[in-house]
Amino acid sequence: MEIYDLTAHELADLLRRGEMTSAEVTGAIFKRIHDVDPDVQAYVTLTEDQAYETARKVDGERGQGRSLPYLAGVPAGLKDVLCTRGIRTTCSSRMLEHFIPPYNATVVSKLAAAGAVFTGKLNMDEFAMGSSTENSAFFPTRNPWDLGCVPGGSSGGPAAAVAAGEAPYALGTDTGGSIRQPASLCGIVGLKPTYGLVSRYGLVAFASSLDQVGPMTKDVRDCALVLNLIAGHDPLDSTSAPIPVPDYTSFLTGEINGLRIGIPREFFGDGLDAGVSEVVKASLDKLAELGAIIEECSFPHAEYALPCYYLIAPAEASSNLARYDGVHYGYRATPDDGGEYDLMDMYLNTRSQGFGPEVKRRIMLGTYVLSSGYYDAYYLKALKLRTLIRDDFSRLFDQFDIIVSPTSPTPPFRLGERSNDPLSMYLSDVYTIPVNLAGIPAISVPCGFTGGLPVGLQLMGPVFSEGTLLRIAYAFEQNTPHHRARPSLEGSGSAAPGTRRVPSSTSGLTPGLKECGVHERGGGGGAVRQEGGCVHE
Amino acid sequence: MKLSIREVEHVALLARLALSEEEKERFRAQLSSILDYADRINQLDTTAVEPTYHVLPLQNVSRPDQRGTTLTQEEVLQNAPDRDGSYFKVPRIL
Numbered sequence: 001m002e003i004y005d006l007t008a009h010e011l012a013d014l015l016r017r018g019e020m021t022s023a024e025v026t027g028a029i030f031k032r033i034h035d036v037d038p039d040v041q042a043y044v045t046l047t048e049d050q051a052y053e054t055a056r057k058v059d060g061e062r063g064q065g066r067s068l069p070y071l072a073g074v075p076a077g078l079k080d081v082l083c084t085r086g087i088r089t090t091c092s093s094r095m096l097e098h099f100i101p102p103y104n105a106t107v108v109s110k111l112a113a114a115g116a117v118f119t120g121k122l123n124m125d126e127f128a129m130g131s132s133t134e135n136s137a138f139f140p141t142r143n144p145w146d147l148g149c150v151p152g153g154s155s156g157g158p159a160a161a162v163a164a165g166e167a168p169y170a171l172g173t174d175t176g177g178s179i180r181q182p183a184s185l186c187g188i189v190g191l192k193p194t195y196g197l198v199s200r201y202g203l204v205a206f207a208s209s210l211d212q213v214g215p216m217t218k219d220v221r222d223c224a225l226v227l228n229l230i231a232g233h234d235p236l237d238s239t240s241a242p243i244p245v246p247d248y249t250s251f252l253t254g255e256i257n258g259l260r261i262g263i264p265r266e267f268f269g270d271g272l273d274a275g276v277s278e279v280v281k282a283s284l285d286k287l288a289e290l291g292a293i294i295e296e297c298s299f300p301h302a303e304y305a306l307p308c309y310y311l312i313a314p315a316e317a318s319s320n321l322a323r324y325d326g327v328h329y330g331y332r333a334t335p336d337d338g339g340e341y342d343l344m345d346m347y348l349n350t351r352s353q354g355f356g357p358e359v360k361r362r363i364m365l366g367t368y369v370l371s372s373g374y375y376d377a378y379y380l381k382a383l384k385l386r387t388l389i390r391d392d393f394s395r396l397f398d399q400f401d402i403i404v405s406p407t408s409p410t411p412p413f414r415l416g417e418r419s420n421d422p423l424s425m426y427l428s429d430v431y432t433i434p435v436n437l438a439g440i441p442a443i444s445v446p447c448g449f450t451g452g453l454p455v456g457l458q459l460m461g462p463v464f465s466e467g468t469l470l471r472i473a474y475a476f477e478q479n480t481p482h483h484r485a486r487p488s489l490e491g492s493g494s495a496a497p498g499t500r501r502v503p504s505s506t507s508g509l510t511p512g513l514k515e516c517g518v519h520e521r522g523g524g525g526g527a528v529r530q531e532g533g534c535v536h537e
Numbered sequence: 538m539k540l541s542i543r544e545v546e547h548v549a550l551l552a553r554l555a556l557s558e559e560e561k562e563r564f565r566a567q568l569s570s571i572l573d574y575a576d577r578i579n580q581l582d583t584t585a586v587e588p589t590y591h592v593l594p595l596q597n598v599s600r601p602d603q604r605g606t607t608l609t610q611e612e613v614l615q616n617a618p619d620r621d622g623s624y625f626k627v628p629r630i631l
Contacts, residue, residue, distance in 0.1 A: 102612035196593045209591060238598040239591075307575040318552060325553070327627055329616035346628045348555040360554055364545070365568055367552040378575065383588030385578050390589060422567055423574060439592030 003028035004165030005486050008074045008222045011168055015062070015073045022055035022062075022073030026117050029075045033119065033166045036489050041141050042151075042161040044080050045088050046120040051075065054117045071225060072115025077167035079158050080121035081128055082213070083202040084108055091204050092136035092157075093126045095324050095331045095354035105202020106237065107171060107213050107230045114229050119167050122157030126356045127321065128175055128206040130154050131428040133182075134419050135358045142415070143186060144487040145453055149412040152182030152428075158216045159186035164489055169217045169226055173203060175210045176309055177407075177432025180444040183216055184407035184456025187446045187485060189223045189473070190216045194463045195439035196241035199234030207316035208239070210309075210436040219483045220445065220474040224248035227466060243464065251467040252474045257291030259472060262400035266302035267431050273410045275450030280406045283447040283457050283476070287404075290475055297396055297403075301388045305434040308389065310426060311369050311382035312437070318366030321359070326350035361422060390438040397462040402472060405431045407444040407456035431458060441466050445473045446482040540569045 003011070003025060014020050030048055037043055058073040078084060081091050083101035085108075090096045104112070112118075125135035133141045133156025141156040143149040144164035151160040155172030159182035162170050172179040174192035183190025191214045198213045205211060215226035231245045263284065268277065288294050325347055326332035333349035335341055341349060355363070369378035396403055409430055418425045435442040440463055447457035457476070461469045477483050545565045549556050556564065610623055619626040 099616055102608055102615060196595075235600060239593065239595065241593055241595070301581075304578055304581065307578050310571060311575055311578070322553075326618055328613075328625055329618070332618035341628050343628045343630045344553075347553040351553050352555040355554075357560075360556075360560075361564060361567060363552050363554065364548050364564060365571060368540075368544075368548045368568070368572075371548065371551065377579070378572075380588055381578050381583060382575075383590065384583040384586040385581065386589040387586050388581070388583070390592070423570060426571075 002032075002165065004032040006168065007218045008071055008076075008168040009225060011074045012071050021059045022117060023052060023059055025073065026051050026055040026075055029119060029165075029167065032164075036144075036164050037166060039142065039147055039489070040144055040160050040164050040166065041139050042122055042157045042164065042166055043077075043120045044090055044092060044123050044138060044157070047087055047118055048120075050087075051117050051119055054115075058115045058117070069114040069229075071229065073117060074168055075117040075119045076111060077119050077122045077158055077161050077170035078108065079124055079155050079170065079172045081124060081173055081204045082108055082171060083204065084118070084121065087121065089121065089204070090138075091127050092124045092138055093354065093356065093359070094137045096204075097137075097331065099330055101202070103202065105213075106199035106234045108202060110229055111171070122155075122161055122167075122170060124157055125154035125178075125358070127204070127317070127359050128154040128173060128178055128211075129317070129358050129362055131177070131181055131425050132413075132415075132418065133157060134415065135356060137356050140415055143412050143453075144489050145187060146412065148414055149453065150185065150415055152185035152408070152412065154178040155182045155190075155216060159183055159188060159190070162186070162188050162216050162218060163487060165486070169215060169222050171213055171226075171230070172216045173211060173213050174436065175207050175212075176313060176436050177429040179214045179216060180407050180432050180442060180456070180458060181428060183444045184446075184458070185412040185454060187454030187456075187482070187487075188216060188218055189220055189443065189445050189483075190214065191223050191227065191443040191466070191469070192435065192441060193227065193231065193466060194241070194441045195436075196239055197231050197245075197441070197464065197466070199230075199232075199237040199240050201234055201236040205320040207313040208320065209316060210313060212436075220470055220477050221249065221252060223443070223473075224252060224470050227470075241464075246467060248466060248470055251471040253471060254475050254478055256287070256472050256475045259292045259402070259468075260400045261287060261292045261294045261472075262297040262396050262403045263294060264297055264299035264302065264396070264403060264405065266299050267405035271409050271427065271430065272406060273450070276406050276409065276411060276455050279448035279450050279455040280457060283480075284404065286480060287472070287476060290479060292472070295400070297400065299392050299396065299403075299434070301385065301392050302434065304385050305389055305437060306426060306430055308382045308385040309429075309433045309437060310365070311378050312386065314362040314366035315370050315379050316366065318363045318370065321355075321363055324351060324354060326354075330354065358422070386437050389434055393434070393438045393440060393460075393462075401461070401468055402465070403460045405458050405460070407431060407458040411450050411453040411455065435460055439463060441469060443469045443473050445477055446485070447476070447480070448482060449485075540565050540572070
């Protein structure tokens with residue numbers, strides 16, 4: 001088994017036992033990055049020198065017998081939407097292609113204080129707008145399970161990097177599903193915390209009432225560990241919640257007997273891929289087997305969540321992106337002939353050249369719905385709908401501990417398949433979006449494969465119920481093999497779809513790697529077999 | 538819900554975006570179709586519903602007016618596309 005296949009907690013244990021140094025672990029991760037990133041293209045900027053410097057520093061402190069935070073010395077990646085002092089932060093946009101922040105995001109400072117070794121900045125849809133990472137102004141990232149497929153978005157870079165072993169864990173961000181959907185498409189764990197649990201200071205803003213930073217990890221324990229590091233009130237973020245934060249690992253009991261789970265029928269209707277549905281239903285059976293009480297329920301305003309989001313988020317974005325005007329930082333357009341623009345022409349050209357088409361589309365949509373004459377019919381109406389959606393969840397949470405759905409209605413789609421039809425791309429987020437509108441937390445956990453491609457299960461809970469979500473996610477994970485699956489990615493330049501299985505020190509699976517052959521996509525899913533053999537049916 | 542080209546031009550100007558003729562038509566079609574889809578929210582009667590402006594019940598979050606750490610002037614200016622000493626340089630307005 002390779003170092004790059006290990007989870008963050010397994011690496012932390014290795015480091016604490018003195019079996020490896022952080023410099024060696026960092027070396028193994030960068031070797032993996034150099035081997036496979038030419039194919040996966042998860043990274044926009046690598047910070048190799050700084051990573052080794054931090055690793056050596058942590059090794060030195062450990063050598064002196066200092067007591068260090070648990071994840072100290074473990075490498076981590078950062079979505080390129082988080083400000084890193086002195087390190088280029090682009091939001092995968094030409095507008096910020098050369099922007100070097102003079103400060104760190106709070107979540108970055110927190111990870112740094114915990115001894116994290118940053119590997120670099122990860123690719124995304126431009127300004128976090130997208131569901132496939134194809135809107136990156138630089139290049140698309142590819143799904144490590146099938147390089148012809150998208151990794152999802154907008155945190156496609158972080159998801160692909162974690163899945164491919166190019167980072168033991170990463171921080172992503174989620175405004176309408178941008179952590180959970182790529183986590184689902186890349187077969188990893190992704191959590192969007194309750195709005196306000198994690199500071200947004202230093203997170204380049206897309207939609208201020210929806211954005212949240214969250215962990216993207218190989219397993220649920222890692223997710224809890226990373227959440228411990230980033231959660232908590234921040235005086236620099238006036239929207240951060242002034243509440244105490246528990247130790248999220250204390251919820252990893254493996255026990256879910258008697259917990260009540262609601263399954264909204266509207267999330268299992270039209271538009272849901274048959275293969276995904278089958279895998280998710282098998283997962284629900286597993287949860288019932290583990291003692292959860294599962295019942296169908298209704299989410300009456302489900303069909304209004306997507307239109308509601310696509311009015312509110314672009315409206316907020318049009319306001320947040322007004323700052324990109326070529327004045328204080330970022331791209332500034334100059335005429336080809338060496339002359340000078342006046343101010344208006346400078347604004348018009350800077351923004352037209354600096355922003356990609358999806359960003360422009362959303363800015364215009366947002367400007368329109370906020371403009372005089374349309375504000376009441378669109379934006380205000382959407383805010384009222386938002387209340388109805390929050391109320392739907394509140395009512396359900398009177399009856400149930402959590403609500404469950406598929407994370408994504410389809411398996412990973414092929415690059416280019418949806419990039420010409422914005423509305424069909426927006427539909428990728430149909431199950432994830434209601435969560436951001438209500439401000440509640442949700443987690444996506446790997447729950448199987450269909451046609452060789454990952455499927456994610458989404459668990460949603462009331463505000464500040466991350467403990468319950470982690471508890472149920474952990475119990476499910478520990479009783480299924482999916483968190484041990486890894487893509488067959490050799491860095492040869494053409495990864496055939498396929499899966500490897502890595503042994504777990506605790507699960508009792510027979511160790512050994514099994515290479516799967518090429519599998520056809522599409523068609524039915526099926527339960528994943530336990531060990532040996534191939535993970536597909 | 539069909540947007541006219543003039544409406545697209547008006548919105549683009551408000552947003553300080555310059556569009557080619559081809560872009561204007563493409564955005565006109567795409568925005569029309571998105572707004573058509575979004576129009577379904579008008580099927581619902583929301584007269585008795587309060588809007589949600591914030592999902593957290595926080596109000597008037599403030600701190601004492603005391604100086605803390607700040608960026609230096611040099612840090613603030615370091616990404617300036619054009620500068621003159623401690624000034625950001627911008628094109629003429631008129």
